[in-house]
Amino acid sequence: MRERKKQATREALRAAALHLALERGPENVRVDDIAEAAGVSPRTYNNYFSSREEAIIAAVTAERASRVAAAVAARPADVSLADAVIDAVIGQYTDPDDHARNALLMITSSPALRACYVDTVTAIEGPLAEAIAERCPDMDQLTAEALAASVGAAAKVAIRQWLQSTSKAASLPGFVVASGSLPDLTRSALMPLAPALDTAANRSRHRQVSPRAIA
Amino acid sequence: MRERKKQATREALRAAALHLALERGPENVRVDDIAEAAGVSPRTYNNYFSSREEAIIAAVTAERASRVAAAVAARPADVSLADAVIDAVIGQYTDPDDHARNALLMITSSPALRACYVDTVTAIEGPLAEAIAERCPDMDQLTAEALAASVGAAAKVAIRQWLQSTSKAASLPGFVVASGSLPDLTRSALMPLAPALDTAANRSRHRQVSPRAIA
């Protein structure tokens, strides 16, 4: 099976990238090193990842996107769309995994990694849009995508805030802006979107095509 | 005045980039050409723009961000936040400017330019967040940023859809998915966010700190 080997090298690259980055620091690892550690050509690396940071981040992020979609789908049908989505997102960004702990610590200390990590949130938008569309079959597809993108954007704001506050806290231990934990921050950022999610869900439930959309 | 000169070279680079791109096509213009046409060193180009496409896009985008913020601020205080924001955004993306017409046509025909153009929407989030915060002084700042980011994300979805449908229309003239104009598309994508914007605005008007935010 050919697909098997591809996933194998993919994971080999992820693992090698994360290992080397944790070992000598993110700045001191070139893509040639990662490729060599994974036993492939440097050129091959860019067939799998389009930037040096991507492999490192992918080792942590991996299947967040599909898991958040699955989490939305797993919620019982009688809970509101807003609660389903918000809880699903928060659930995926609440990781007590201690391996991920110091990985995230490393990410926070490198601007390039921070940016790349924030960008990975975009990956959830596609699957999330599908999950929303599946839960609300009569909803306009453009609406589903817009809502999913909005959720992703709000989550991005929360993560960005959290990253910057933790980096501030690391450099200036006395000057914390009283910013909460990541789950709390994410919840605060997503709460304002709840009305939009629920009214869109209800509109679709009544099979109305939003009469004001044309006017 | 030193700031004067910087803006001058900035605009010189933008103009040169757009001119060359329209003349010989986006693929056949290197940053050395742009720098030479603007009379500066190639290295200097990257002191102003961080990618080859950025200058071309900036020539079209220019001050969208500040203009959308100004448009929000210009709406009378008695119209709802949702209407103010949505109309402001749509207004900025409705350009009958015929110079911009063929510029956008060029953008649609280059994947790299398309991506860069979509990314520029992010630039409105900061000013938009400020405008929202100014209009609703009692609103949580994180909420303002989350809403602004959501609006930007929804606008991004609309633009992406529009770009891809127009490119499809250009290649396959007979197979149009009946996608509307960009303003209509943008309105459809932003409408679902209206409830979120208005309830957040009303919450802030009553000076409540959203008691469920902590629970």
Added chain:
DNA sequence: CCAAATTTTTGCGCGCACGCAAGTTTACGT
């Protein structure tokens, strides 16, 4: 089991982004 067809890997080359350390210009104080 071998050969054709498809897919993946690899080497090569180009252009680009950016850190760094000069060199050059502009602003300001005396």
Added chain:
DNA sequence: ACGTAAACTTGCGTGCGCGCAAAAATTTGG
């Protein structure tokens, strides 16, 4: 007016992303 400090520009070197075409590997059909 002059010298100093600050900001901007420039050249250089390095690593990176990727298109392209040849080579290697893997599937498929006979």
